[in-house]
Structures are given as structure tokens and as C-alpha cells.
Amino acid sequence: MSGRDASIETIQRELTAFARRARHKASQLHPELSLVMYSMLDLLTERGGCRAADLAAYFMLDKSTVSRQVRDLEQLGYAAREVDPEDHRGQILRPTEAGLALLREANEMRRAAFTERFADWSDQDMAKLAEYLVRYGESE
Known part of the structure; x- marks a missing residue:
């Protein structure tokens, strides 16, 4: 196996493990909130709300x-629908105060976990990882 192929194998294995750990951590934050639900709530917060079709397109999921x-997010009280002011036939999903509070708590917990995990990494190594993750995300 070439060096590049070995690297791809390692990257695939490590990203898969990363995704599994992320799902596990999400279940620890709230037992009824899946990683997908958490990610959707996070995107709703980041964008200030959006349509369900936007969520489907962004996450490449079936409607x-x-x-x-x-x-489920609505039943848990973390998201609510509002009439779209630009198209009264449509609806915008927005996080509720409870949803925003949950995200703040989750972000604090994640930040603490990352801070601990990267405690022995140099600032330069952290910057490189951040740069590579952004580059990987933009390459799709």
C-alpha cells in the first residue's frame, strides 16, 4: 500500500471513530437528543432560523x-415554527429559549472536553488542525 493510500485508510478510520465519539457525547448531553437533532438545532441557531428544506439540503438528508x-425537537420544546415573513405559505424553524440554553450548556461541555483533549498540543499544532478541518470541509 502506498503512503497516500495508507494515509487515506488512517484518515477514514479516525474520522469514523470521531463520528462515533461525537454521537456518544451527544447522547450524554441529552438522552433524547440525537447528534442529528443537536446538529440541526445548532444550525438553526447559527442561521437564526431556516426552513426544513434548508436543513435537508445542508445535511443531505431525506425530507x-x-x-x-x-x-422531535418541537415536542422536546427546543424548536418552534413561525410563519415565513417572506412567504406566508412557508414556515421558519427557530430555536426556543430552552433550545438555546441547551446549546449553550452543550457548547460549554464540548469546549471543556476539547480543551482537556488538546491540553498537550502546541498552539501551532492546534492551528494546523483547525486549518486542515476547514480545508477538508470546504472541499466538498
Whole structure:
């Protein structure tokens, strides 16, 4: 196996492990909140609200999957629908105060976990990892 192929194998394995750990951590934050639901709530907060179709497109999910996740977020009291002011036939999903509070708490917990995990990394190594993650994310 070439060096590049070995690197791809390692990257694939490590990103898969990273995703599994992220799902596990999400379940620790709130037992009823999946990583997908948490990610949707985070995007709603980042964008100040959006349509369900926007969530489906962003996360590359089927609309029925998004519909179920959004319904669960609403039932838990973390998201609410509002009439779209630009198109009164449509609805905008927004995080509720409870949803925002949950995200703040989750972000504090995640930040503490990352701070601990990277405690022995240099600032330069942290900057490189951040740069590589952004580059990887932009390459799609």
C-alpha cells in the first residue's frame, strides 16, 4: 500500500471513530437528543432560523428524516415554527429559549472536553488542525 493510500485508510478510520465519539457525547448531553437533532438545532441557531428544506439540503438528508427530527425537537420544546415573513405559505424553524440554553450548556461541555483533549498540543499544532478541518470541509 502506498503512503497516500495508507494515509487515506488512517484518515477514514479516525474520522469514523470521531463520528462515533461525537454521537456518544451527544447522547450524554441529552438522552433524547440525537447528534442529528443537536446538529440541526445548532444550525438553526447559527442561521437564526431556516426552513426544513434548508436543513435537508445542508445535511443531505431525506425530507421525511428531517421532518421526524424537527417534530422531535418541537415536542422536546427546543424548536418552534413561525410563519415565513417572506412567504406566508412557508414556515421558519427557530430555536426556543430552552433550545438555546441547551446549546449553550452543550457548547460549554464540548469546549471543556476539547480543551482537556488538546491540553498537550502546541498552539501551532492546534492551528494546523483547525486549518486542515476547514480545508477538508470546504472541499466538498
